[in-house]
Every structure is written in structure tokens, then in C-alpha cells.
Amino acid sequence: MKFSIQKDYLVQSVQDVMKAISSRTTIPILTGIKIVVSDEGVTLTGSDSDVSIESFIPKEDEDKHIVDVEKEGSIVLPARFFSEIVKKLPKETVEIEVQNNFSTVIRSGKAEFNLNGLDAEEYPQLPQIEEENMFSVPTDLIKNMIRQTVFAVSTSETRPILTGVNWKLEDGELTCIATDSHRLALRKAKIETTNQEKYSIVIPGKSLNEFSKILDDSSELVDIVITENQVLFKTKHLLFFSRLLDGNYPDTSRLIPDDSKTDVVLNVKEFLQSIDRASLLAREGRNNVVKLSTMPEGIIEISSNSPEIGKVSEEVQSKSVDGEDLKISFSAKYMLDALKALEGSEIKINFTGAMRPFVIRTLDDDSMLQLILPVRTY
Amino acid sequence: MKFSIQKDYLVQSVQDVMKAISSRTTIPILTGIKIVVSDEGVTLTGSDSDVSIESFIPKEDEDKHIVDVEKEGSIVLPARFFSEIVKKLPKETVEIEVQNNFSTVIRSGKAEFNLNGLDAEEYPQLPQIEEENMFSVPTDLIKNMIRQTVFAVSTSETRPILTGVNWKLEDGELTCIATDSHRLALRKAKIETTNQEKYSIVIPGKSLNEFSKILDDSSELVDIVITENQVLFKTKHLLFFSRLLDGNYPDTSRLIPDDSKTDVVLNVKEFLQSIDRASLLAREGRNNVVKLSTMPEGIIEISSNSPEIGKVSEEVQSKSVDGEDLKISFSAKYMLDALKALEGSEIKINFTGAMRPFVIRTLDDDSMLQLILPVRTY
Numbered sequence: 001m002k003f004s005i006q007k008d009y010l011v012q013s014v015q016d017v018m019k020a021i022s023s024r025t026t027i028p029i030l031t032g033i034k035i036v037v038s039d040e041g042v043t044l045t046g047s048d049s050d051v052s053i054e055s056f057i058p059k060e061d062e063d064k065h066i067v068d069v070e071k072e073g074s075i076v077l078p079a080r081f082f083s084e085i086v087k088k089l090p091k092e093t094v095e096i097e098v099q100n101n102f103s104t105v106i107r108s109g110k111a112e113f114n115l116n117g118l119d120a121e122e123y124p125q126l127p128q129i130e131e132e133n134m135f136s137v138p139t140d141l142i143k144n145m146i147r148q149t150v151f152a153v154s155t156s157e158t159r160p161i162l163t164g165v166n167w168k169l170e171d172g173e174l175t176c177i178a179t180d181s182h183r184l185a186l187r188k189a190k191i192e193t194t195n196q197e198k199y200s201i202v203i204p205g206k207s208l209n210e211f212s213k214i215l216d217d218s219s220e221l222v223d224i225v226i227t228e229n230q231v232l233f234k235t236k237h238l239l240f241f242s243r244l245l246d247g248n249y250p251d252t253s254r255l256i257p258d259d260s261k262t263d264v265v266l267n268v269k270e271f272l273q274s275i276d277r278a279s280l281l282a283r284e285g286r287n288n289v290v291k292l293s294t295m296p297e298g299i300i301e302i303s304s305n306s307p308e309i310g311k312v313s314e315e316v317q318s319k320s321v322d323g324e325d326l327k328i329s330f331s332a333k334y335m336l337d338a339l340k341a342l343e344g345s346e347i348k349i350n351f352t353g354a355m356r357p358f359v360i361r362t363l364d365d366d367s368m369l370q371l372i373l374p375v376r377t378y
Numbered sequence: 379m380k381f382s383i384q385k386d387y388l389v390q391s392v393q394d395v396m397k398a399i400s401s402r403t404t405i406p407i408l409t410g411i412k413i414v415v416s417d418e419g420v421t422l423t424g425s426d427s428d429v430s431i432e433s434f435i436p437k438e439d440e441d442k443h444i445v446d447v448e449k450e451g452s453i454v455l456p457a458r459f460f461s462e463i464v465k466k467l468p469k470e471t472v473e474i475e476v477q478n479n480f481s482t483v484i485r486s487g488k489a490e491f492n493l494n495g496l497d498a499e500e501y502p503q504l505p506q507i508e509e510e511n512m513f514s515v516p517t518d519l520i521k522n523m524i525r526q527t528v529f530a531v532s533t534s535e536t537r538p539i540l541t542g543v544n545w546k547l548e549d550g551e552l553t554c555i556a557t558d559s560h561r562l563a564l565r566k567a568k569i570e571t572t573n574q575e576k577y578s579i580v581i582p583g584k585s586l587n588e589f590s591k592i593l594d595d596s597s598e599l600v601d602i603v604i605t606e607n608q609v610l611f612k613t614k615h616l617l618f619f620s621r622l623l624d625g626n627y628p629d630t631s632r633l634i635p636d637d638s639k640t641d642v643v644l645n646v647k648e649f650l651q652s653i654d655r656a657s658l659l660a661r662e663g664r665n666n667v668v669k670l671s672t673m674p675e676g677i678i679e680i681s682s683n684s685p686e687i688g689k690v691s692e693e694v695q696s697k698s699v700d701g702e703d704l705k706i707s708f709s710a711k712y713m714l715d716a717l718k719a720l721e722g723s724e725i726k727i728n729f730t731g732a733m734r735p736f737v738i739r740t741l742d743d744d745s746m747l748q749l750i751l752p753v754r755t756y
Binding site: 078081084085088089090103110111112113114115116273274276277280281308309310311312313314315316 | 456462466467468481490491492493651652654655658686687688691692693694
């Protein structure tokens with residue numbers, strides 16, 4: 001194997017596949033990056049067996065010459081060293097050549113590195129995926145759908161299925177749902193699909209977080225291919241594979257109340273800042289709990305009390321309060337997460353009593369919803 | 379005690395005194411910030427008993443009204459909560475009032491915090507310092523002198539005196555020296571002084587690091603007052619006290635060689651980058667050791683070898699090499715620290731053999747010097 005390549009393309013590509021590589025893997029060869037050089041260009045692969053990322057660098061990109069292949073071949077190089085080395089090379093062009101015993105020379109300007117590589121034949125095969133069940137979503141939309149739901153997955157392994165996000169496709173609508181059984185986040189959107197099949201899969205939250213970091217904010221389409229135990233995201237030069245979680249995701253539709261006893265409309269920014277201030281003292285307590293009380297003339301009082309340190313209370317002027325008076329306590333952290341996930345400048349909260357879950361939505365937008373279970377404090 | 383104050387001044391002042399406060403103190407009242415309100419303004423104090431910082435906020439600053447004093451008094455408030463609270467207050471003005479039992483109200487807009495305070499009478503007194511032995515140094519110069527030496531102090535407590543920087547004042551010249559016995563950094567400068575006394579003190583490296591963070595890059599003078607066991611730095615609205623280290627600092631002058639057998643002149647940036655690349659593999663080894671060899675035609679070879687991972691070598695074109703041929707090994711980390719501390723674009727290295735300390739200076743500038751002991755590798 002021998003080729004030369006433009007450094008900035010190599011650096012970007014290495015950085016992308018590094019996102020799949022874990023330093024804590026028990027399979028030694030997975031601490032490496034696989035490099036395959038063919039007549040078309042260079043393919044890099046990183047994997048931790050749950051997630052695999054394949055990045056392709058073509059020989060030419062929009063008439064710009066990127067790769068010169070002198071001899072095809074493949075090698076696995078230690079990921080951490082290889083990524084640090086390529087970032088710090090002195091010149092714009094890098095030459096990489098495999099010599100005897102997988103020893104690999106990396107040359108740039110007058111700097112010459114020799115890395116001990118491994119046989120690429122030993123590297124695990126990526127899953128073979130039939131492109132039968134496929135749909136497409138614009139990059140910026142999928143990034144938003146992930147951001148607005150993934151934070152609500154469970155971090156505990158007691159119910160492994162809840163560490164993932166449930167993606168459901170039905171009637172041309174994609175719905176993403178995450179819950180840790182104390183709160184729930186839901187986002188849906190109409191999408192382009194070629195067939196009318198229904199899917200319901202559960203993608204590990206960790207995989208979605210990593211995938212989201214690779215995405216830019218463009219409106220280019222991401223192709224999504226679903227199989228029994230894998231999902232594959234395809235962008236222009238990148239393949240992102242993730243295993244799916246086994247098991248049935250709970251039916252969450254009955255958790256979301258239809259009725260409402262108290263409706264509050266608030267400015268997101270003012271409300272978020274007052275919860276943030278109340279949580280300064282609340283987070284010393286056990287559950288980071290703050291209290292919300294309706295007051296006369298549309299005023300909402302946010303308060304919190306930590307006997308050892310002190311207390312805080314603040315009045316927020318709502319846009320409107322309709323229905324019964326209410327005193328309710330909830331986790332400041334869950335509320336802050338929910339408010340940061342929603343879009344728009346005004347939100348509507350529907351309460352159905354102090355001990356029932358409540359629902360937060362952007363005003364006049366039903367495509368996303370945040371649900372929080374209150375905390376019993378008396 | 380009752381006063382109102384412009385939030386941005388309070389935030390800045392709290393941030394400054396927080397630098398002295400440690401969460402790991404064994405003296406409970408030192409987890410607090412002392413606030414004293416007098417007819418002149420507001421004084422904040424933070425301390426960990428080694429370092430104490432006092433920040434004064436005057437009632438007016440350049441015709442801008444900052445503080446309104448309604449009732450003089452004092453209180454100690456929990457530092458971590460108080461600093462987070464003031465940062466997040468909603469309005470530009472903050473009102474602070476001590477009520478019964480040291481309970482303190484902090485009001486801004488419609489937000490109201492109640493913090494449990496402590497009696498300011500219980501707060502330790504700051505050292506009383508006679509302003510007899512004083513000299514002055516511009517802020518930007520003192521900041522540079524600290525930066526160029528403090529990194530070389532010892533991090534080990536086996537010889538506590540080496541965890542400090544030796545400041546010597548003699549004949550109107552201030553010399554700062556730090557060494558961990560493997561390398562040494564020295565910087566000197568002419569300064570303004572009113573008397574002709576000689577001092578030699580040792581200031582803890584930790585104190586200088588904290589002090590340096592508070593300094594801006596202005597050319598305003600910092601007054602420096604020295605007593606037997608304390609140093610006091612005075613800026614416009616800030617007093618910074620540090621205890622001094624006990625004991626005699628070793629005489630380092632005989633460590634610095636006068637003669638030279640090999641003189642090399644190099645471009646700092648090229649040399650630094652090649653050492654940085656070589657250290658990518660070197661730091662896997664025990665001592666982060668790289669090797670420098672003189673080659674024909676003024677070429678310097680930098681190399682490193684980590685049998686398990688690989689090796690690296692690079693040729694750097696020097697400006698000039700005079701004297702004997704040389705092969706020498708040293709810590710890449712010490713070399714990088716030294717090169718980052720020096721100023722200018724070209725440096726001169728004077729070697730006196732493979733096993734003797736060598737000296738790095740900015741070309742044509744004798745005010746600073748970095749010395750490194752080589753490592754025996756064979």
C-alpha cells in the first residue's frame with residue numbers, strides 16, 4: 001500500500017471515524033483505524049462493535065485532486081497515535097507507505113514517522129445491509145430531532161430498552177420518543193419515504209449522540225436504512241452503523257394526558273432563567289426540586305428551599321393562566337432540559353393537578369412535546 | 379448592613395476574591411466571602427490562609443455611581459452559592475441586606491434569595507503589613523516574569539523550598555528563578571525602587587499562578603511590599619497577600635555553565651513543532667525523551683523511539699551550528715515548556731557536552747534563560 005493525500009481531508013476523515021473508537025475496548029484491533037486504498041480512493045473505518053463509522057475520501061472532489069494512489073492495499077494503524085500525528089504534520093501533503101511486517105511510514109516534509117501496524121485482514125467485517133427499507137431526512141432536521149429527544153433517555157441499565165430512543169415510522173411520519181420514566185420527550189416530522197411500511201426501532205442514545213456530532217447543519221438528505229438489528233445512516237462520504245436495542249419499547253401514548261386543569265403560557269427565556277436561579281439552591285437538596293405556584297393576576301411564583309443554605313423565590317409574569325389554582329413541585333433539571341429542547345419564544349404548559357404528569361409544548365406547534373412527572377414534597 | 383450595587387462590579391470583584399477560596403479548607407468560615415460595607419464602599423475578602431485577596435469597590439468610579447450605602451456593617455456569605463447567585467441575577471442592580479441571625483437577603487428585580495450568613499467578627503484578620511520595603515513593577519512586566527519562570531517550580535514536596543519561585547532584588551534589578559532540579563528558568567529586569575535594600579524571598583508557585591490570573595495586560599504599576607513571612611501585591615482596587623516559603627533557596631548561579639562546546643541557533647517555531655511531533659511517541663516511553671543530533675550542513679536531527687509503537691525522526695535546518703558534533707537526549711516536555719516561555723523568533727542553545735546542562739536564550743537577549751539537564755539514555 002502506498003499513496004499520498006491532502007492532509008486536511010485526512011485529518012477530517014480521521015476525526016470522524018475516531019468517534020466510534022473507544023480506548024476501553026477489549027478487542028485490541030478495534031483500538032486501530034482501518035485504512036483501505038483502492039483505485040477509487042481511501043476508506044477509513046473505526047468501530048467499537050456497537051457503532052462503526054466508515055469515511056470515504058475520493059481521489060478527486062469537485063475537480064480538486066486529493067489522493068494519489070501508487071499501490072493499493074490495506075493496514076490497521078493505532079488510532080490515537082495516528083490521529084495525533086496527522087494533525088501535527090508540517091506540510092499540506094502526506095505520504096503513507098506500508099513496508100515489511102505491517103510497519104508503516106508516514107512522511108510529510110522532513111518529518112518521518114514509523115508506526116507498527118496490524119493486518120487489515122484481522123479487522124472485523126462491517127454488517128452487510130440490504131438497502132430495502134430506506135427513507136431520507138434532511139441533515140438539519142435529523143440533528144434537531146435527535147437533540148430534542150436524546151437527553152431524556154435513561155442512564156440506568158435497570159431497563160436497558162429505555163437507554164435508547166424509539167423511532168417509529170408510520171404513514172410518512174417519523175416519531176422519536178425518549179423517556180427515563182420520570183420525563184418524556186417526543187418529536188415528530190413528515191418525511192420522504194418510498195414505501196408504506198411501518199417500523200418501530202430503538203437506537204441507543206449513545207449512538208445518536210455520536211452520530212449527531214458528525215452532522216453539519218446542511219439540508220442535504222441523510223439516507224436511513226433499517227434492518228432487524230442494525231440501523232445505517234448514509235451521508236455523502238460517510239456510513240454510520242449502529243446496533244439496535246433488543247426488546248419492545250413501552251407504549252407511551254397513554255402517559256400523555258389529553259385533558260388539562262390549569263393552562264399557563266410563558267415566555268421561555270424568562271421562565272428558564274428563573275428556574276435556573278431557583279436551582280442554584282435546589283440542587284444542594286436531594287432531588288433538585290423547585291416549586292411552582294399560581295398567584296393572582298397571572299403571576300407564577302418559583303421557589304426553592306434548602307434549610308442549611310437558604311431559600312429563593314421569584315415572581316414571573318405569565319402571558320396567561322387559565323383554570324384551577326395550582327401548587328406543584330418538579331425537578332429543576334428536567335424542566336431546564338425540556339425548555340432548552342423546545343423551539344420558539346413562548347411555551348404552553350398543561351397541568352392536570354399537582355400529582356399528575358404535565359406537558360410542555362411550544363405555543364401553536366404540536367410537532368414536539370415534553371412531559372415531566374411532578375415530585376411529591378409533602 | 380444594607381446597600382445596593384451595580385451587578386457587573388460585584389460579579390468581577392467576587393470572581394477575583396474567589397481565586398483565594400478553596401473548597402477543601404478545614405476552617406469552615408474560609409468557605410465564605412467576607413463583605414464589609416463602609417462609608418467609602420464595599421470590601422470583599424477571600425482567603426485559604428496561604429493566600430488572601432481583598433477587593434475594594436468604591437462608591438463611585440470615574441463619575442459612575444456604583445454603590446448606595448443605606449447601613450454600614452459586615453457579613454460572611456457562602457462563597458460558592460453567593461458567586462453563582464450574583465452571576466445569574468436578572469437586573470443590573472443588586473440589593474443586599476442583613477436581617478436577623480445573619481440571614482441575608484439578596485434582591486434583584488423580582489428574584490429574592492435568602493442566604494444563611496456567618497458573623498464577620500469570626501473571620502480571620504488579614505496580616506498587618508508595614509509598607510516599608512516596597513518596590514513597583516508594571517503589570518504586564520510582572521505577569522511576563524511570572525509566566526516565564528513559575529512553570530519550572532517543583533511539584534513534589536520532597537524539597538518544599540523548590541515549590542516556590544526565588545525573587546531577588548539587588549542594585550535595582552529583580553531576578554526571578556525557579557527550578558525543580560531537572561531544569562531551571564531565570565528572568566531578570568530593571569525596576570523602580572525607592573531604597574537600596576537587598577531582598578531574597580521565595581513565593582509559592584501556586585500563589586503566583588493565582589495572582590497572575592487576576593492581572594490584566596496594562597502597564598499600570600503594581601506595588602510589592604515584602605515582610606519577613608508575607609508578600610503583598612497592591613493594584614488599584616486589589617490587595618493580594620501570600621505567605622512566603624521558609625528556608626534558604628539554593629544558590630543556582632554555579633549551575634549555569636559559562637563555557638560552551640556546541641552553539642546552535644534555531645528558528646523557535648520550526649524547532650518547537652518538531653519537538654512537539656517527536657514527543658507524540660516519546661511520551662509513551664517513561665521519560666518523554668527525545669534525541670537531538672548535529673548533522674552535516676547545519677542540520678539538526680530530532681528523533682524518538684518507542685519500540686512498541688514506532689519511531690520518528692525529522693531534520694530541522696538550523697541558522698548555524700558552531701563547535702563540536704553532539705548527540706544529546708532530553709525531556710521533550712521540559713524543552714517545550716522552555717521554548718514557550720522564551721520571547722523572540724530565534725533562540726541560541728549552548729551545549730557543553732552530552733552529559734552537562736545546556737542553556738537556551740533568546741538570540742541577543744540576556745534577560746531570560748532556560749536551563750535543562752540532559753537524560754542519560756545509553
